[in-house]
Amino acid sequence: MTGSILAINAGSSSLKFALFENDAALTETVRGEIENLESAPHFRACDNAGKVLAEKRWPAGSKKAFADSVHMLIEFAEAHLDCGGLVAVGHRIVHGGVAHIAPEVVTPTLLNSLQALTPFDPLHMPHNLAPIHAIAAARPALAQVVCFDTAFHHTLPPVARLFALPRAISEAGVRRYGFHGLSYEYIAGRLKKQVPTLARGRVVAAHLGSGASMCALHNGISIATTMGFSALDGLVMATRCGRLDPGVLLYLGAQGHSFSDIEEMLYRRSGLVGVSGISGDVRVLLASIDPHAKEAIDLFTYQIAIEAGGLASALGGMDGLVFTAGIGEHAPAIRGAACERLAWLGVQLDASANAANAFCISTPESRVAVHVIATDEEAMIARHTQATHQAHHLQESK
DSSP, X not given: OOSEEEEEEEOSSOEEEEEEESSTTOOEEEEEEEEOTTSSOEEEEEETTOOEEEEEEOOTXXXXXXXXXXXXXXXHHHHTOSSSOEEEEEEEESOOTTTOOSOEEOOHHHHHHHHTTGGGOTTTHHHHHHHHHHHHHHOTTSEEEEEETTGGGGGOOHHHHOOSSOHHHHHTTOSOOOOOHHHHHHHHHHHHHHOHHHHTSXXXXXXXXXXXXXXXXXXXXXXXESOOSSTTSSSOOSSOOOSOOHHHHHHHHHTTOOHHHHHHHHHHSSHHHHHHSSOXXXXXXXXXXXHHXXXXXXXXXXXXXXXXXXXXXXXXXXXXXEEEHHHHHHOHHHHHHHHHTTGGGTOOBOHHHHHTTOXXXXXXTOSSEEEEOOOOHHHHHHHHHHHHHHHHHXXXXX
C-alpha cells in the first residue's frame, strides 16, 4: 500500500503534524504546526531539511479559523504527496478511559464514546476531537485512527492505579490512568535501540514540557507514573497546579468560588505562572531576576526530585534517568538543579555535557546513567496508525 500517513498531535492551543511515507521505514517528509488556535492561527510546514513549504496566518478572532486551518492542512498534505495520496490520518487522544487501551479506527460509535470522556479531561479532549470531526466533514472517506496517551500505562499494577475512595467510585472509573504515554513509548523504544542494557533495567523518564509528568519504566514497561486521573496531577506545570491537597478544593468551594472558577484556576492560572505571577514559560523565568520566578523554578525542580525518589521506590532502585520534551531536552539549568537534588541516589552530572544537551550527561562515576532524548509523539502516532489501518484493511478484505 503506497501513499502517506498524516500524524496529528492536537493540544489546547496548537496542532502539531507530520507526514510520513507509508512504507516500512515510515520516512518523515514534512513537519509543521498550526499555533495560536484560539487567537490568531498561524500555519507553517517545512520539509525534512527545514525548508518552509507553506505558511499562512489568519486574523485574530476569526470564527472559522480552526476549521479553515484543518482543511488547509489536508489540502496541503494531498498537494505535497508524490503518489498514492493520503492513506490515513492518525490522532493523539489524551484520555482513553478504562476501555480504550490500544489504537482504534475511528467510527461514529467510537467518537460518541470518546465524547463521553470529555469530563475526564476538559482541557484536552475537545481539542483532540475537533480535528477528527473537521477531517470527517472534509474527507469522509479518509480513514482515521486514534492513539491514546493513557494506553501505555494500562500495565500499571492494581496498587498503582487505585485511589483510597469508596469502591463504587473506583469501579465507575475514578482511578489513576497516567498520561504522555506516546512519549514514554517512544523513549522506551529509543533506549532499547541505543542503550539496550539500560532499557532492560529501572528507568525514570521525565517528560517536561508545558504539561509535565514522570514515569517509572521497568524493562520498558510503565509501572508507576505521576499523573493520575487527570492531566492536573503530579508535577507543577506551566499553568496547571500539579498535586494538590483535595482539602484546598473544599475550602475554595466553601469560600464561594464556583466550580467553573476553580476549574479555570487549576488548569490555566496555577503552576509556574501562578507561583511566579510572571509566566509559565521556563525560559522567561530562568532569565528573570524576580524572586518569585526563582521560587517557581525551585518548586519545579524540587518536585521533579521528590517524584523521582518516589518512582525509584516503586522500581526498587534507579539505573537510569531520562529527560525529554521541550524543557527536558533544552533546559540544562532545570536538569542540573533537579539532578543536584538527586545526588543522594548517586546521580552525578557532567556539566559540559549537560550544557551541550548531549545524549549522555552523567559522569562515568555516576551510579545512575542520565540521558537527554528528544521525544517524537508524531512518529509513534504514525507507527500505530499504519499498523492499525493495515490490520483493519486486511480484516475487511477477508
